[in-house]
Amino acid sequence: MDKVRIGIVGIGNMGTGHAKYLIEGQVKGAELAAVSDVRPERLQQAREEWGDRVKTFASAEEMFGSGEVDGVLLCTPHYEHPQQAIAAFAAGLHVLVEKPAGVYTRQVREMNDAAAASGKVYGIMYNQRSNPIYSKLRELIASGELGEVRRTNWIITNWYRSQAYYNSGGWRATWAGEGGGVLINQDPHQLDLWQWTTGLMPTRIRAFCQFGKHRDIEVENDVTAYVEYENGATGVFVTSTYECPGTNRYEISGDRGKIVIEDDKITFWRLRELESEFNANNEEAFKQPEVWKFDVPVASGGAQHLEITQDWTNAILKGTPLLAPGEDGIKGLTLSNAMLLSTWTDAWVDLPIDEDLFYEKLQERIEQAAKAKKAE
Amino acid sequence: MDKVRIGIVGIGNMGTGHAKYLIEGQVKGAELAAVSDVRPERLQQAREEWGDRVKTFASAEEMFGSGEVDGVLLCTPHYEHPQQAIAAFAAGLHVLVEKPAGVYTRQVREMNDAAAASGKVYGIMYNQRSNPIYSKLRELIASGELGEVRRTNWIITNWYRSQAYYNSGGWRATWAGEGGGVLINQDPHQLDLWQWTTGLMPTRIRAFCQFGKHRDIEVENDVTAYVEYENGATGVFVTSTYECPGTNRYEISGDRGKIVIEDDKITFWRLRELESEFNANNEEAFKQPEVWKFDVPVASGGAQHLEITQDWTNAILKGTPLLAPGEDGIKGLTLSNAMLLSTWTDAWVDLPIDEDLFYEKLQERIEQAAKAKKAE
Numbered sequence: 001m002d003k004v005r006i007g008i009v010g011i012g013n014m015g016t017g018h019a020k021y022l023i024e025g026q027v028k029g030a031e032l033a034a035v036s037d038v039r040p041e042r043l044q045q046a047r048e049e050w051g052d053r054v055k056t057f058a059s060a061e062e063m064f065g066s067g068e069v070d071g072v073l074l075c076t077p078h079y080e081h082p083q084q085a086i087a088a089f090a091a092g093l094h095v096l097v098e099k100p101a102g103v104y105t106r107q108v109r110e111m112n113d114a115a116a117a118s119g120k121v122y123g124i125m126y127n128q129r130s131n132p133i134y135s136k137l138r139e140l141i142a143s144g145e146l147g148e149v150r151r152t153n154w155i156i157t158n159w160y161r162s163q164a165y166y167n168s169g170g171w172r173a174t175w176a177g178e179g180g181g182v183l184i185n186q187d188p189h190q191l192d193l194w195q196w197t198t199g200l201m202p203t204r205i206r207a208f209c210q211f212g213k214h215r216d217i218e219v220e221n222d223v224t225a226y227v228e229y230e231n232g233a234t235g236v237f238v239t240s241t242y243e244c245p246g247t248n249r250y251e252i253s254g255d256r257g258k259i260v261i262e263d264d265k266i267t268f269w270r271l272r273e274l275e276s277e278f279n280a281n282n283e284e285a286f287k288q289p290e291v292w293k294f295d296v297p298v299a300s301g302g303a304q305h306l307e308i309t310q311d312w313t314n315a316i317l318k319g320t321p322l323l324a325p326g327e328d329g330i331k332g333l334t335l336s337n338a339m340l341l342s343t344w345t346d347a348w349v350d351l352p353i354d355e356d357l358f359y360e361k362l363q364e365r366i367e368q369a370a371k372a373k374k375a376e
Numbered sequence: 377m378d379k380v381r382i383g384i385v386g387i388g389n390m391g392t393g394h395a396k397y398l399i400e401g402q403v404k405g406a407e408l409a410a411v412s413d414v415r416p417e418r419l420q421q422a423r424e425e426w427g428d429r430v431k432t433f434a435s436a437e438e439m440f441g442s443g444e445v446d447g448v449l450l451c452t453p454h455y456e457h458p459q460q461a462i463a464a465f466a467a468g469l470h471v472l473v474e475k476p477a478g479v480y481t482r483q484v485r486e487m488n489d490a491a492a493a494s495g496k497v498y499g500i501m502y503n504q505r506s507n508p509i510y511s512k513l514r515e516l517i518a519s520g521e522l523g524e525v526r527r528t529n530w531i532i533t534n535w536y537r538s539q540a541y542y543n544s545g546g547w548r549a550t551w552a553g554e555g556g557g558v559l560i561n562q563d564p565h566q567l568d569l570w571q572w573t574t575g576l577m578p579t580r581i582r583a584f585c586q587f588g589k590h591r592d593i594e595v596e597n598d599v600t601a602y603v604e605y606e607n608g609a610t611g612v613f614v615t616s617t618y619e620c621p622g623t624n625r626y627e628i629s630g631d632r633g634k635i636v637i638e639d640d641k642i643t644f645w646r647l648r649e650l651e652s653e654f655n656a657n658n659e660e661a662f663k664q665p666e667v668w669k670f671d672v673p674v675a676s677g678g679a680q681h682l683e684i685t686q687d688w689t690n691a692i693l694k695g696t697p698l699l700a701p702g703e704d705g706i707k708g709l710t711l712s713n714a715m716l717l718s719t720w721t722d723a724w725v726d727l728p729i730d731e732d733l734f735y736e737k738l739q740e741r742i743e744q745a746a747k748a749k750k751a752e
Contacts, residue, residue, distance in 0.1 A: 150619065155529060160664050168661040208602055214652065224602050224612055226584055236600055236614060238529065243629045245645045245667050253619045269621045276590065285544040288536050291621050
């Protein structure tokens, strides 16, 4: 294969964005070969814009079986990702799935299993992994510059969404339509980066979600989560959609100082020696380790979605490792599911979570919402 | 009375600091008339330094009954504050107590009751209330400039304490000696300011304390607390003593924007209209309220301890209202007790807390520590 023929499933906002750079030939070794959508007007639009150059299909399954594509990019509603990916793998196709991987980890685990069995290239659109700020942070931590991580603290409250946003689609912010609120719709990148940059997944979580706060919606739009890691470190994640202006501040403290990412920059307060070593040797009651504060240089660029699609294409053509393997999608989703589950059970949630219990509790919310709608 | 004759109980670090500015005549209308200490060498030192000018007493009770003082400043270990204050009120004296007010709220409540019954002037050394940054914040919130408070978030991890500090006194960081760790020893100011600046006490708390983390001590030195307020707002308080360099960042978001106090400055992101009003009228899915960001001018100065002692002296001489009434000491202590209790019971703590349960759990820690020491 010298060119990957890509098919896009779902040409809404995200799908159209991917189509644009593919049509412009911005991804080397890839071409947009086909699109599918269940909405006839979208296909009509596609034909008007691209003519015969791009095939159109009225369903994903038709496209998967057409022989016209080598890999597919899934840009459908969250709930549909796993079943479509599984069908695509069964048809022998490579898959790049939009985030979130799915709504509940049980279905995502099935998708991961299907991917592994297929041997196909399986990526996830975690485009923020291409952001040089976060890859630099990951490199700083992995290389030991920060020492062992002792605390993480992410305040990510700048996902402002007004009631008008929520009213702009009937499926929005509903359990049946999206399966959650800020955690599943706005935070997937942060929930991925939080563990990807540190290399740490929590061992247990206690979280506090509030639902429909300052907004007329069913789902959570205010979350505070406390986590504990295996190495004894702790962490906090605070997110909301009604604060204006919100904050995006990610602090990680370690044995060799502190790093803060805020306003698109990395500030490092670095100790001359490890705190643990200073503490073991120091004999003066009020002495502190020497600190050097500086801005960490960060490469410009980071081609975001385009970079992830290029990376996935390269993996198909050349067998290079993926920046964002599809299997990783379950990690951020596990955090998101655990935060809801902790709130619903008003208790600690140990990881890995009880996937069946989460699924059951989610179904309860969907049923309650349907009943409430009927009663209106 | 045209001059308040002040007696200081306990001339250790804090007591000596207060004595210094009093001896220098920096507090108008007050004079240092006497000191008491159970350590003969401290009294000896006092006599050498001040001669006959300042009377010395070998116990607080002797000084209280001597007729030589009109008011006393209590600078003894935390546990002793309430019983000494109660004795002072019984002797007809005014009282200014160092923070924390005490170790557990039950004894502080008794102190408050004794104060109320005595009709004497009762203050607490919350000197950070004289810090113009915090009084300005309080004024901004009270006057409605920030709108209704929606979230508070204080990261106060810059109380670095090495093992050498903890080793510098055998009573330090023990349940028997100090009754707690970072919450009772380092954070009393922040726990006071957190509710004083916002005018909000939580209705319930879920907290996670870790004990002896990266240090060989009995008590908590790592705390994450989540709180909920009556108006629906939520809050987070994160504190530790082993992070270096730590953070002191206090964020409050409200219906009209966000205020952050960090690096001794107040930054205000202020909305042109209330978010709630914008949200009610806006019809565009991705529109946000207009924000103006600026630094809030803050008066210089704030005479800290001196200012609180002056304020208390004025209240005695002129009947002016106190900046830091003694009764307020129970508020921050309630937060601190609640955080420990939530950890010990691994459950929510509703406010007001179960004072007897806290006392019982504290005694358990004291007994366990004594047993562990015996076994060594």
